[in-house]
Amino acid sequence: MNRDKRHLIEVRELYKCYWVGSVPYPALNGVDLRVQRGEFLVIAGRSGSGKSTLLNCLGALERPDSGQVRVCGEDLGAWDDDRRADFRLRHLGFVFQAYNLIRVLSARENVAYVCQLQGLHRGECMERADYWLEQVGIGYLGYRRPDQLSGGQQQRVAVARALATGPDIVLADEPTANVDSKTGRDLIHLMQDLNRRFGTTFLIASHDPAVIQAAGRLLRVEDGRIQGGGVTYRPPRPLGLVCPRPRRPLWERLRLKWREHRRRH
Amino acid sequence: MKTVVLWIGFRNLTGDPRRTLLTVSAIAVGLAALVFLWGFNDGLHRNMLGNFQSTLVGSLQIHRQGFFSNPELARHIEKDAPILAALKAAGVGRWTRRLETYTLVASDSATEGSFLIAMDPRTEPRVTRLGEKVTQGRFFRPGDEYVCVLGAASARNLGVGVGDSVVLVAYDRFGALTAEDFRLIGIVSGGGLGIDRGLVLTPLGAAQEMLDMQGRITDIPIWVPPERLETVTGQLRRALAGRDLEVLRWYDMFPVMHEWVTLHNAFLYLFLGIVLLIVLAGVVNTLLVSMLERIREFGIHLALGNRRLGLFVMVLSESLWLGLAGIAAGVLGGIGLVALTAHTGIDLSLLLGDTQRFYVDPLVRPHLDLRHLGQTLAAVLGITLAAGLYPAWRASRLSPVEALRHV
Numbered sequence A: 001m002n003r004d005k006r007h008l009i010e011v012r013e014l015y016k017c018y019w020v021g022s023v024p025y026p027a028l029n030g031v032d033l034r035v036q037r038g039e040f041l042v043i044a045g046r047s048g049s050g051k052s053t054l055l056n057c058l059g060a061l062e063r064p065d066s067g068q069v070r071v072c073g074e075d076l077g078a079w080d081d082d083r084r085a086d087f088r089l090r091h092l093g094f095v096f097q098a099y100n101l102i103r104v105l106s107a108r109e110n111v112a113y114v115c116q117l118q119g120l121h122r123g124e125c126m127e128r129a130d131y132w133l134e135q136v137g138i139g140y141l142g143y144r145r146p147d148q149l150s151g152g153q154q155q156r157v158a159v160a161r162a163l164a165t166g167p168d169i170v171l172a173d174e175p176t177a178n179v180d181s182k183t184g185r186d187l188i189h190l191m192q193d194l195n196r197r198f199g200t201t202f203l204i205a206s207h208d209p210a211v212i213q214a215a216g217r218l219l220r221v222e223d224g225r226i227q228g229g230g231v232t233y234r235p236p237r238p239l240g241l242v243c244p245r246p247r248r249p250l251w252e253r254l255r256l257k258w259r260e261h262r263r264r265h
Numbered sequence B: 001m002k003t004v005v006l007w008i009g010f011r012n013l014t015g016d017p018r019r020t021l022l023t024v025s026a027i028a029v030g031l032a033a034l035v036f037l038w039g040f041n042d043g044l045h046r047n048m049l050g051n052f053q054s055t056l057v058g059s060l061q062i063h064r065q066g067f068f069s070n071p072e073l074a075r076h077i078e079k080d081a082p083i084l085a086a087l088k089a090a091g092v093g094r095w096t097r098r099l100e101t102y103t104l105v106a107s108d109s110a111t112e113g114s115f116l117i118a119m120d121p122r123t124e125p126r127v128t129r130l131g132e133k134v135t136q137g138r139f140f141r142p143g144d145e146y147v148c149v150l151g152a153a154s155a156r157n158l159g160v161g162v163g164d165s166v167v168l169v170a171y172d173r174f175g176a177l178t179a180e181d182f183r184l185i186g187i188v189s190g191g192g193l194g195i196d197r198g199l200v201l202t203p204l205g206a207a208q209e210m211l212d213m214q215g216r217i218t219d220i221p222i223w224v225p226p227e228r229l230e231t232v233t234g235q236l237r238r239a240l241a242g243r244d245l246e247v248l249r250w251y252d253m254f255p256v257m258h259e260w261v262t263l264h265n266a267f268l269y270l271f272l273g274i275v276l277l278i279v280l281a282g283v284v285n286t287l288l289v290s291m292l293e294r295i296r297e298f299g300i301h302l303a304l305g306n307r308r309l310g311l312f313v314m315v316l317s318e319s320l321w322l323g324l325a326g327i328a329a330g331v332l333g334g335i336g337l338v339a340l341t342a343h344t345g346i347d348l349s350l351l352l353g354d355t356q357r358f359y360v361d362p363l364v365r366p367h368l369d370l371r372h373l374g375q376t377l378a379a380v381l382g383i384t385l386a387a388g389l390y391p392a393w394r395a396s397r398l399s400p401v402e403a404l405r406h407v
């Protein structure tokens, strides 16, 4: 209820830095973003602009340094790893760049696995898997293992897996980067089609023109900030404010010190 | 955590069947070797202790309190009826009655201080197989009177042979010196079994008469199977409490044999430990390598919503399955080997020459003590699981994003 009134995703002033040794690299530099249920949103931008980091923050995979991330009405900010894992399992579907299936499991077992993690019975999960493999057009390949499938077919299995748990949002990071352009177009059209038929929200990070062309809404990310389609304009913060030094546990700090020491000598 | 991770852990092992097979066989071969060694060891001990007990001592003996450490006739058993009743209640049928004291054996040319063991010819074979050790002449029969059996070395020292007479000199029940003529009817020899010298055997009746012990005895040796020894001992001690009697197990009387077995077992435990360390190192190595090869895949598991504990259990379950498979194969192999060699026997005579000194027959028949089997299985399973702990912990600590970025 609550969910439908509000935006499905609400991001405010999101900052995230990576530290390489003692040098900070700001990856997200004050992102504001709202996404409504059912959108087919493409986040475009050059390599290194911060798309993956943004998607990972939205996907409860990465913790932002500061800012608010509300997804499905929940504030992911202070959650521990287990709550994040449960949230991903319940609300999110993921399609990664490539090679993202469990290699010892057949296509249908890969899809069924996430349902089984949700606690459904194996038989029911298998039925679901068959259904979703049918939906992505490779129902006849269910018994093949990933290494017996082409890249495009593997990505279809991944899409089926992302949808099989009935997620609110599917997050896809460069889903077409590892396949040829024809296969990539087919894939993005498949996702578009699923978005229309099932109403699932899609967030796709990509710099593939075919994907950008298919966007329901397009956002451009540059240097960790959303250009244009964002909500408000904010002048960039100075680096010191963007990148507070992370407070690491003592042993972690000692480990880093030791590493730095070893690198120097 | 969902149980599906156990299944996934199992499936992961099919990803590299060759490595899995190698690991399982390493565990299996190590375990089979251990099981066989235990079988050999336990069979040897069983044989050794069995021979020791059946030569003279029996499994248990009942005396008057203090008789074993100080065998005086004054410490005899007055009435044996309550003891026999207790034996019956404990389900013990194989017992005999003896009279034991110090004596001096004299021939025409020499004397020898000896221990006199007077036995009931009818019941003695229930407990010992002394009769089978006769090398010349014969053993006692019911109805024998003043006859005796000597060890081969004693007979040689005394210069007597079967048919000759010797004089036994001893103190009777009242402390009076008494002497009787005994005809030598048989000579026993047990190689190294300690019956060749210092021992003179007579029928019970004659000794009772000579020592003024009418109807009285000093000890009741008993035979029970090794697995019942402790329970029977407990039962008898309880039943006979307050009667001024001692119920002694063979190893209460002769602890050296027991310590020897314990020492042997200690060596085997040491060996077990070494084999386990080798298994541990091998399995840790395999699991760690295979874990490091799959970092990306663990990232997928975590990203899809597996909790850290789920991933930990998944990776740990891989070592569980490896351990169970290795144990199944190893136990089958080990028990098969024990059963086979138990059937054919292992001939040690070439290796050891005369083994009688150690109460060991040259043909060893392995026999597995189930307790040792259980301990070994538990240890191997435990060590395999322990080997999985570190890789499982490493996998569960991965950050999903970094793991996914891993190539």
Ligand SMILES: Nc1ncnc2c1ncn2[C@@H]1O[C@H](COP(=O)(O)OP(=O)(O)O)[C@@H](O)[C@H]1O
Binding pocket: A018, A019, A020, A025, A026, A027, A045, A046, A047, A048, A049, A050, A051, A052, A053, A054
């Ligand atoms: N783990 C990391 N450690 C250090 N720098 C990182 C890490 N991940 C990303 N970055 C940096 O953050 C910036 C944004 O990266 P990313 O979000 O992956 O961009 P995109 O997905 O748009 O290519 C880049 O400059 C990248 O080098």
Ligand SMILES: [Mg+2]
Binding pocket: A048, A051, A052, A053, A173, A174
């Ligand atoms: Mg990226």
